[in-house]
Amino acid sequence: MSKTIYHHDAGFSFTRVGALILRYTYLLRSSWPRLLELVYWPTVQMLTWGFIQVYVAGVSGRAAFAAGTLIGAMLLWDVLFRSQLGFSVSFLEEIWARNIGNLLMSPMRPSEFIAALIIMSLVRLAIGLGPVAVMAMMFFGFNYFALGISAALFFANLVLTGWAVGLVVSGLVMRHGLGAESLAWTVMFVLLPLTSVYYPVTVLPVWLQPVAWCLPPTYVFEGLRALLIDHTLRLDLMAEALALNLGFFALAIFAFRILLERAREAGSLMQMGE
Amino acid sequence: MTEKTPPAIEIERLEKRYGGVPAVRGISFNLAPGEVLGLLGGNGAGKTTTIGMIMGLVLPSAGSVKVFGVDMAKDRYAVLHRMNFESPYVDMPHRLTVRQNLEVFGRLYGVRSIKDRIANLARELHLEDFLDREAGALSAGQKTRVALAKSLINEPDLLLLDEPTASLDPDTADWVRTRLETYRRERGASILLASHNMAEVERLCDRVIIMKAGAIADEGTPDSLIEKYGRHSLEEVFLDVARAPVVQGAAA
Structure with a gap:
């Protein structure tokens, strides 16, 4: 056997x-609309909720609104939504490009693919929400970064949920093809009313409250309100x-692997494309 | 080397059913090291499903696929770095340039000197003029050369090619065949080639398997098959096999 030109990492x-991060970086660099899209909608959301908050605080005079609960909740909601979307869209780029077969046939392991998608989710979040957080401070005086350790705990918990949902959505697209693509943009919205983003859990009907407490983001949004209104970090x-x-997250990894195996059984990995 | 070298591909009683519908019906064959094996068959004969199972993208319903002695169902990551493929069912990311694409795949395959490797491939496959052009902006012939470059990025010991010259003009197709012959000769690689182009198969392949309705209808060297069927070309043999009635259980 002649000498090999590659190094094999077992x-x-x-x-x-x-290599995968390089691939996504090249893609983002090549397309300014992709970069614009990352910032555009979070900015629109932030301005809308910021002005609503200014209005409601003026009308009701409630300290909660003055403390920035609406705009803070909006920023955290976008962390949750964008972390899932960043994960799922990087995955979908491979489906749209008909590149998933090339990747799965290469020595790349599913765990490496997941790691790259997680890192790209963070990169997309930084590009999209970094400027928006700064604008929220400039326009409405809400400084997310001033929340300190709380901000880090909120962020970590929300991105974990986002990645778990992103994993399941990506697995479903692998198994069922682009027919499942719309889930990437819609599935997270079922959490919007259930996780009490803009109101306390007690607002929900009593029978629905146990469901809300089964969802990790509910604890984060309640924690945000406790911090802004009561100035208490609820560890x-x-x-x-x-x-x-x-x-x-462990269940989502399991689901992703099962759906990948089902896709291999069904032969759907050979038929994917735009 | 004192140990016996395992076949590049060893397939035993391989089956694939989608629901209750059989796509591949218990086929068995080997690909020897350094051999070029042609996989022929009409549309729906089971060629692509067979290649998908060899690549590990499709799970067999029964039987086994071994590549260099490794069971692909159990330990495919032990050999994927020694393989590569080209297929019309996949594409390169369109927004990346040819150079960027090759760099990404070079890193995925752990290629040591990526810049040198890309430069060599660009020279050998005449990619220099469009190396920094986006892959989506290339002509069909250029895309095929880039796909070939990707499939050779790691100098694979086993190359799986599914219709590598489909939709190419005769000049480009001939050029691709010449490159494959050169690569096989210089590297001693094994090649499994699925094609509808009989002249291509006659030229490149040491041995041919003709599939029909998911089974192996016949196999042999191109010359032996032509002689066996009393024909002048492999295309005539293919037509004889394709037009013969399907006899269930008659697979080799």
Whole structure:
């Protein structure tokens, strides 16, 4: 056998993760509409909710609104939604490009693919929400970064939920093709009323409240209100959210692997494309 | 080397059913190291499903696929770095340039000196003029050369090619065949080639398997098949096999 020109990493390879990140970086750099899209909608959302908050605070005089609960909740909702979308869209780029077969036939392992999608989700979040958080500070005086350790705990819990949902959506697209694509844009919205983004859980009907408490983001949004209104960091809520998130994330990885196997059984990986 | 070298591909009683519908019916064959094997068959004969199972993108319903002695159902990551493929069922990301695409795949395959490797491939496959053009802006012939470059990025010991010259003009197709012959000769690689182009198969392949309705209808060297059927070309043999009634259970 002649000498090989490659190095074979038998286990998890950061080189292969880096290759995928390079691929997505080249894609983002090549397309300014993709970059604009990352910032555009969060900006529109932030301005809308910021002005609503200014109006409601003026009419009702409630300290809660003055403290920025609406705009804070909107920013955290976008962390949740955009982390899932960033994960799912990077995956969908491979389906749209008919590149998924090339990747799955390469030495790249599913765990490396997932790692790259998670990193790209963070990159997309930074590009999209970084400027919006700064604008929220400039226009409405809401400084997310001033929340300090709380901001980090909120962020970590929300992105974990986002990645778990992104994993399941990506698995469903692998198994069922682009017919499942719209889930990437819609599935997270079922959490919008259930996780009490803009109002306390007690607003929900009593029978629905246990469902809300099964969802990790509920703890984050309740934690945000406790912080802004009562100036209390509820570490108990953050710990419960983290425990739920770790369980959901493990289940999502399991679901992704099962759906990948089902896709291989059904032969659907050979038929994907735009 | 004292150990016996395993076949590049070893397929035993391989089956694939979609629902209750059989796509591949218990086929068995080997691809020897350094051999070029042609996989022929009409549309729906089971060629692409067979290649999909060899690549690990499709799970067999029964039987086994071994590549260099490794069971693909159990340990495909032990050999994927030694393989590569070209298929009309996949594409390169359109927004990336040819150079960027090759760089990404070079890194995925762990190629050591990627810039040198890309430069060599660009020279060998005449990619220099469009190396920094987006892949989506290329002509069909250019795309085929880029896909070939991607399939050779890791200098694979096993190359799976599904219709590598489909939709190419005769000049470009001939050029691709010449490159494949050169690669096989210089590298000693094994090649599994699925094609509808009989002249291509006659020229490139040491041995041919003709599939029909998911089974192996016949196999042999191109010359032996032509002699067996009393024909002048492999195309005539193919037509004889394709037009013969399907006899269930008659697979080789």
